[in-house]
Amino acid sequence: MTTLASPVRAPVTISRRYLAAGTFIMLGLIDIFVFGFLAHSGDARFALSLPGASPHLPTIHVPGALTAYVLGAISIGVGILRAVVDLPRWGKRLSIAAVLLCFLLSLLAWADAGNSVGPLQVVDLLQGTLTASIPLVLGALAGLLGERSGVINIAIEGQLLTGAFVAAAVASVTGGVWLGLIGGSLAGGLVGALLAIFAIMFLVDQIIVGVVLNVIALGLTNYLYQRVMSPYAATFNAGNTFSTLKIPVLGNIPIIGPVFFDANIFLYITYALILVIQIALFRTRWGLRVRAVGEHPVAADTVGIRVRWTRYRNVILGGLVAGIGGAYLTVGSVGFFTSDISSGFGYIALAAMIFGRWTPLGSVAAALLFGFSFQLQTELSILRVPVSSFILLMAPYVATIIAVAGLVGRVRPPAADGQPYVKA
Amino acid sequence: MTDRNEAEPSAEPYVATTTQDTGTPTPDQPDGRRPLTGNMIIQAVTEGHSVVITILAVFVALVIGAVLIVASDPAVLRAWDSFGYAPGTALSATWNSVAAAYSALFEGAIFAPGTISAAFHGGSIAAIFYPLSLTAFEATPLILTGLSVALAFRAGMFNIGAAGQWIGGALVATWLGYAVNLPIVLHAVVCIIGAFIGGAVIGWIVGEIKARTGAHEVILTIMMNYVMYNFLSFLVTSQKLMQAPGQTNAVAPNINSNAFLPHVGGPPPQVGVGFLIALAAAAATAWLLSRSTLGFQFRAVGASPSAARSAGISVERVWVLAFLIAGGLAGLSASTIVQGQTSPLTTTSYGTYGFDGITVALLGRARPLGVVLAGLLFGALNAGGTVMEAATGVPSDVTNVIEALIVLFVAAPPLIRMLFRLRRGGGAGPQAVASKGWSG
Numbered sequence: 001m002t003t004l005a006s007p008v009r010a011p012v013t014i015s016r017r018y019l020a021a022g023t024f025i026m027l028g029l030i031d032i033f034v035f036g037f038l039a040h041s042g043d044a045r046f047a048l049s050l051p052g053a054s055p056h057l058p059t060i061h062v063p064g065a066l067t068a069y070v071l072g073a074i075s076i077g078v079g080i081l082r083a084v085v086d087l088p089r090w091g092k093r094l095s096i097a098a099v100l101l102c103f104l105l106s107l108l109a110w111a112d113a114g115n116s117v118g119p120l121q122v123v124d125l126l127q128g129t130l131t132a133s134i135p136l137v138l139g140a141l142a143g144l145l146g147e148r149s150g151v152i153n154i155a156i157e158g159q160l161l162t163g164a165f166v167a168a169a170v171a172s173v174t175g176g177v178w179l180g181l182i183g184g185s186l187a188g189g190l191v192g193a194l195l196a197i198f199a200i201m202f203l204v205d206q207i208i209v210g211v212v213l214n215v216i217a218l219g220l221t222n223y224l225y226q227r228v229m230s231p232y233a234a235t236f237n238a239g240n241t242f243s244t245l246k247i248p249v250l251g252n253i254p255i256i257g258p259v260f261f262d263a264n265i266f267l268y269i270t271y272a273l274i275l276v277i278q279i280a281l282f283r284t285r286w287g288l289r290v291r292a293v294g295e296h297p298v299a300a301d302t303v304g305i306r307v308r309w310t311r312y313r314n315v316i317l318g319g320l321v322a323g324i325g326g327a328y329l330t331v332g333s334v335g336f337f338t339s340d341i342s343s344g345f346g347y348i349a350l351a352a353m354i355f356g357r358w359t360p361l362g363s364v365a366a367a368l369l370f371g372f373s374f375q376l377q378t379e380l381s382i383l384r385v386p387v388s389s390f391i392l393l394m395a396p397y398v399a400t401i402i403a404v405a406g407l408v409g410r411v412r413p414p415a416a417d418g419q420p421y422v423k424a
Numbered sequence: 425m426t427d428r429n430e431a432e433p434s435a436e437p438y439v440a441t442t443t444q445d446t447g448t449p450t451p452d453q454p455d456g457r458r459p460l461t462g463n464m465i466i467q468a469v470t471e472g473h474s475v476v477i478t479i480l481a482v483f484v485a486l487v488i489g490a491v492l493i494v495a496s497d498p499a500v501l502r503a504w505d506s507f508g509y510a511p512g513t514a515l516s517a518t519w520n521s522v523a524a525a526y527s528a529l530f531e532g533a534i535f536a537p538g539t540i541s542a543a544f545h546g547g548s549i550a551a552i553f554y555p556l557s558l559t560a561f562e563a564t565p566l567i568l569t570g571l572s573v574a575l576a577f578r579a580g581m582f583n584i585g586a587a588g589q590w591i592g593g594a595l596v597a598t599w600l601g602y603a604v605n606l607p608i609v610l611h612a613v614v615c616i617i618g619a620f621i622g623g624a625v626i627g628w629i630v631g632e633i634k635a636r637t638g639a640h641e642v643i644l645t646i647m648m649n650y651v652m653y654n655f656l657s658f659l660v661t662s663q664k665l666m667q668a669p670g671q672t673n674a675v676a677p678n679i680n681s682n683a684f685l686p687h688v689g690g691p692p693p694q695v696g697v698g699f700l701i702a703l704a705a706a707a708a709t710a711w712l713l714s715r716s717t718l719g720f721q722f723r724a725v726g727a728s729p730s731a732a733r734s735a736g737i738s739v740e741r742v743w744v745l746a747f748l749i750a751g752g753l754a755g756l757s758a759s760t761i762v763q764g765q766t767s768p769l770t771t772t773s774y775g776t777y778g779f780d781g782i783t784v785a786l787l788g789r790a791r792p793l794g795v796v797l798a799g800l801l802f803g804a805l806n807a808g809g810t811v812m813e814a815a816t817g818v819p820s821d822v823t824n825v826i827e828a829l830i831v832l833f834v835a836a837p838p839l840i841r842m843l844f845r846l847r848r849g850g851g852a853g854p855q856a857v858a859s860k861g862w863s864g
Binding site: 154198202204205207208209211212213214215216218219220222223224226227228344347348350351354388390391393394397398400401404405 | 492496582584633636637639640642643644646647648650651654655657658661662779782783786818819821822823824825827828829831832835836838839
């Protein structure tokens, strides 16, 4: 580690066990005293099927305030259990999940109780969460591929943006959405290659190259959009999109079907990439070598692993993955490119990767959290819930700060992350 | 892990280090920079002194910008279609396209020759300086956010959070601007101080978390930016909080005219007091870094935290204070915008000042004077870009690309040396200051 990398940690005076228990109990109290007391009288309704879907599931009616009280009581119970009993590892995780779920459900119960607009569309909420997470997941996987080999990739944002631009343009000119997808991916890979060249060959600080590449990508796409794409929109920005692809049997399962198996190809590509990268990184020789390069390049070099080559390959691979995420933003959803269409998703993906502790599955969970908060905000504004959506949107960022500050367990990057490798 | 400085003992820094490139440090040159006089100039050119590298980087970036302008000009592309039988037309169309764009850029940023002859024929003399005043106007917020990033660089940290700190300053300045009634000069001063404090608080939060937990400031500042974007939106969309009364748009109330920063002569946008604030802040930062004990501690921590710690410097305290002051400088940047313009604070007021501050600081090599010059260069490109877009239809975004390319090339001296076949100088080699993993 560098000299700087020996962080000074304040002595944790309260043990983590009581900290967690206290947080759980506090969330339970919020469930009861905020969501329960403030809920309008009347039922909260949760629609489990989209309108017109078959088979149609009934809409669940629950009394809003009572639900919040019960869920709050459960949270407090879990908190006390956590403080008294030393739970095993899986138990701890389960308790966190349970308390968060209770918190969320009571929030929703409060939001929809006595609401005249209509029931909360649960399927819509979950579907939206998944689709909003796609660019975040792919961006996080891109960052992860680079950082596991020791190259910090702040240029995810630029890779998403150029990927989106090129995908829209290629799909529009050739009329082929698949070509657009490939073009977007290659464009992301190109940005990745630039990052790799400047970081690995010219040894420029990786964070600096990343930031500068983002500025270049934003300026360049804005410039070309205004100069070429917008005036000749019929040619360059026709708005081609992938159509949805429903998986035959699985897609008919209520709730699960429309959420997980009724989307366009990007969702399935994302599933595949998560699986492949998770297995490749932790179950193959390739992954072992990548991680070795990211943790201790000198040792990796000693046993004959080509450090620089590994890094080049991984950063470019990451760029290709992020490029697919960028392509999703245009050919995978709205079709049209607009100025700054990635609007900071790359930075959020970076946060998701760190929040997810540099693991594919963790990053996915974190990306889903961000995606959920985006979609929840949309749903609540549809229901005209009188809570500022911006407070809600702030939550995942505050959660990330808390996570990196080490309050919910240590977050440890690959040891050689950000360190250029120079052969002695 | 070997430190980069150990791996390459004679590395040339391109930003923010206390140890310098070539030559032996002498007492009257505390930073050990070799003066650029006499026949050393020739040596500096052939070996690629940092100034030479910067000039070449600007040149290469402008060339790439020209390629972008030409390659997207329909008239030029049509001319090139008939290159086979009319090569002259194609070449002249290319030249005309670039010349029109870049001369408009120059006229918008530095001066327009037409105004001089107009001045002789009864025109306004002030008109000659109008483009320069636009440049200074554009440069003002960039210099201040640039100083913010530069100061953090000198203390060995990367401040990507100038945008969030900017918002912190803007919120306080705006609130003081409309909610308080004070006499004319005093009100402006109170708002400026408020903006500094507002930015400083946001910076301090990051510094404090970093010092207490060791979390990396890059991720903290990025997250803080998003928290602040949403916080700003939250405040200016609520009638109970900071939304202008009776408004449905997300906009804060207009600030009291007593709180405006006056312009030094002429109609706006002219050189305002804001620009003077930026220069004063640069001077203060320069004094702080090179003359004060605290600044020495900043630089010591920036050069080597472990050495600084061994010398009895509280590294954590430096992190907190550096981020506090950096945040304050970003807050001042907000003050020059909020109090310098008649338009009230909106959810997009922060623009790209935060990220531009990074490029300005990098180009200025994290030195206050360098930041001022880099800010002026970028201000000129921005001011000229607007005029260029109006005159020739070339979108002003091309100047953003040029700015970023300049920084990229400045950050990679080996690339420029390779392009221009310069010799490697005595201590020339790539080096980065902020290179440290996430865990620092």
